[in-house]
Amino acid sequence: MYTHEIESFLEEDLGYNDISCKLVPDHYVEAIIFTKGDCTLAGLDVAISFFDYFGMDYFTNHSNGDRISKNDVIFTLKGSSLSILRVERLVLNFLGHLCGIATNTSRCVDVVRSHSSDTRVACTRKTTPGIRKYEKMAVIAGGGDPHRFNLTDSVMIKDNHVRMMGVEAAIKSAKEKAGFTQKIEVEVESSADALVAAKAGADIIMLDNMEPDDIIKTVDLLKRSSIPEHIMIEISGGINMDNLEEYAKTGVDVISMGSLIHKSQWIDVSLEIVENQEI
Structure with a gap:
């Protein structure tokens, strides 16, 4: 400090x-x-x-x-x-x-690791203004992943970007503007958009507000479509301790939870x- x-x-x-x-x-x-x-x-x-x-x-x-x-x-x-x-x-x-x-x-x-040793639990940018870095360091202390500390860390294309530009155009623009160290993450709400994002060159695909069964089907679709191995699958939206076990069973790479901080x-x-x- x-x-x-x-x-x-x-x-x-x-x-x-x-x-x-x-x-x-x-x-x-x-x-x-x-x-x-x-x-x-x-x-x-x-x-x-x-x-x-x-x-x-x-x-x-x-x-x-x-x-x-x-x-x-x-x-x-x-x-x-x-x-x-x-x-x-x-x-x-x-x-x-x-x-x-x-x-x-x-x-x-602990809940997630009882089902998948490889899945990371991450927080979000739903933090208290002025003390974000301390809250994210607390997540790290608890065994979680801090995700982005700020908007510069990586490029996240969220739902409002997609509504204004579309998935492909947003990814294309991000690739033109991002530095070579910055990954590009795309938030999608359907299997179709997830596949578009993967083919357009996203590094991370976030499946937002999907039910566990839909997540499993989407992940299976992406695997059958032979997406590049480096692409990570993240899920987010309404996940908390009450339903975490069901989401942990999906076997995705990252589960991001705003509740790690704002529900503590x-x-x-x-x-x-x-x-x-x-x-």
């Missing part, structure tokens, strides 16, 4: 007249941060950025992606009580939110002072 990001978050949270943190004399204290529920860890590097900014000593024997249990200690902190009080809520908010995403992701990955629940993470000594 960059210094200007840390200071921006602090400015939002502390304001200009922080009285509550000054109510008690500044002490050298020891504190622990622990989880109140089982979870997959994410955001440890974000927390450490805040600790470093305030000059705190910290210890953890965990890494992002570790699965821990209720009441496990994530961090032990030592430093100024004023600094710890000021950083407390920001660190807990980030850890609670990002661990929630990682935990949701790891559960989905925060993990309850807490900080407690365990020892103090007047400075």
Whole structure:
């Protein structure tokens, strides 16, 4: 995390007249941060950025992606009580939110891997403005794939592009404009359009809002049509924990789920002072 990001978050949270943190004399204290529920860890590097900014000593024997249990200690902190009080809520908010995403992701990955060891579980760009990179890193911690971080990473031709240009024209235009490192992905809603996209040179075909049976039929059609082996098949649209198992059985290359982030629940993470000594 960059210094200007840390200071921006602090400015939002502390304001200009922080009285509550000054109510008690500044002490050298020891504190622990622990989880109140089982979870997959994410955001440890974000927390450490805040600790470093305030000059705190910290210890953890965990890494992002570790699965821990209720009441496990994530961090032990030592430093100024004023600094710890000021950083407390920001660190807990980030850890609670990002661990929630990682935990949701790891559960989905477990479901998919029970049916297909090769299928990737990916998130989407349905993220919180301003903290996308942290949310996507939480998906990675949970064993998922971040997909695109932004529109530059690859060229995605979505349904509105297709409505305005058609599949073939959109792919042709993308090939003319894209750099050689950028893959071209096309979102389709029918087997016919999937075949058109494959023949027009798409690198990734996303089958959007299709039922599992229709996905299986479309994948079979593409295979029988001898599409190039490098083409990846992705599915998306309305996929969540309730129906994930049926989609996992389709055996596609990628299952992308906006719900990895926007349906995740925060993990309850807490900080407690365990020892103090007047400075």
